[in-house]
Amino acid sequence: MVRWGWLREAVVRLRQGWVPVAEATLAATVAWLLATRLVGHPQPFFAPAAALIVLGQARGQRMRRAIEVVLGVAAGVLVADLVVQALGPRSTGTVFTVILLTVALAVAIGASSVSVVQAAVSALYLVVVSPPTESLVPFRFVDALIGGAVAVVASQLVDARRPLAPLVAEFRRTFDGMAEVVEEVATALADRDDAAARAALDRARGLDAGVERLRTAVLAAGEALRLNVRRRRHIGRLRTVDASVAQVDYAVRNVRVLARAGVTCNRLSSPVPDELVTALRVLAEAVRAAGEALAADLDGAESAADRHAEQADAAALAAVRAVGRLFTQGHTLPLAVIVGQVRATAIDLLRGVRADDDAAVLARVDEALGLPPL
Incomplete structure (x- = not known):
């Protein structure tokens, strides 16, 4: 056997x-x-x-x-x-x-x-x-x-006709992995399932490998474009995506910390607010939309990229607003950590799909969280 x-x-x-x-x-x-x-x-x-x-x-x-x-x-x-x-x-x-x-x-x-x-x-x-x-x-x-x-x-x-196709697939795979982890954390908190929370954390720790695959895919796409004379015009688009990989790395780290806080939060006797579970599921939608925006941009589908970027923007800010309403005096430290990681993940997602400068992104997210402007 x-x-x-x-x-x-x-x-x-x-x-x-x-x-x-x-x-x-x-x-x-x-x-x-x-x-x-x-x-x-x-x-x-x-x-x-x-x-x-x-x-x-x-x-x-x-x-x-x-x-x-x-x-x-x-x-x-x-x-x-x-x-x-x-x-x-x-x-x-x-x-x-x-x-x-x-x-x-x-x-x-x-x-x-x-x-x-x-x-x-x-x-x-x-x-x-x-x-x-x-x-x-x-x-x-x-x-x-x-x-x-x-x-x-x-x-x-193998990739002569579509040299960017493996990179597009890797972006979708990486963002789908992050979104699934966030959804698993939300489900574990909703069900008070400690084993599921630990499983989500284990999966979050494996997301780093996806970032490395993404970096390798960027290098491979660059090599393929340089060798493909007819498609060298896409190199400029690839440079833009290359800059986004750093934000993806930050988002992966934030999701890992969020999953770790979810394990701790699940072990506390205090109930988990339903609004937190909803906010995490909305954040997962934002992660998926951001991945689709970057993939569509690589494919040259600018209208689809803009549409997915708008969806990511709206969902990320909605998740921040939801956790902002939960963050009041007297809440537990694990909840505060989750709120902070939702905020950080939203910032990294918006930096990856938006042309706004860092200060503008930070101001929009903090406004959604209810923080006073700097």
Whole structure:
């Protein structure tokens, strides 16, 4: 039974992760064919190897990594050639000297860990497996160039028509996750369910991973747009969204603190006001609307983006007004924390979807909360 369960999980993982499998297989095979048929190299080890190394990097970093792989191979080949000519191939002293000089050179010039490893592996391969000769040295560099170029092209094939689509999907996923946590906190408070409140807190702690995926998606979209000449005009829109990611990060932190306060509030003997539950559900609506506004803006649907931004604005301020009426003298500290986090989340949402400056957003939210102007 356990064995079949593992098989089902493996099938699910393959269905979800078939794109990297297809990319790696296609890129390595094409790189090998180009190096053997086009260049005529009988042993083009570095072509498929470079393709796999580049595709092993996160999206948004592959162009840079492709360049680093090519430079790493060039540095490794140069060092290996010089040392082998001086000390001879396949000796302990040669291996020691090549690795020492290659790694030291890469570290001295500030190369990344990928470049350091690639340079060392390239040099070691030439010393131990295939000692360089004058006629073969250029082929190593060309092989790495072919593999890196093929990997970059292969990584863009899936999203070539809609390079911003993965980023749009990630925005929706992140904001839906935040909204669901807020709704779960509201439900846990309404039902006085301590287990549900703790579950909401656990889920809130996992939202940070969504922010990291969002940052990676922004980098990947930027790389895809730079490689897609016809769609480079969207780069300006991407810069605007990139600035919004910081506000998303702040909103995620606020939701996490709100969930933690919900756990504490649920353990108190005093009843939870129904108005607080309603306010949290309205705040969840604001979170969803803000996510739809940012996604629509990325899609170029300006009218839809404006409509969702208005909905987010209205819902966020309504949630703030509702908790503001609850925040009177004598209320518990956990309730005060929730009120504060509703306010902070509303500020971050409005900063993300509105063109207003920070002072204007802060003034509007504090006015809704009932605070006197500064």
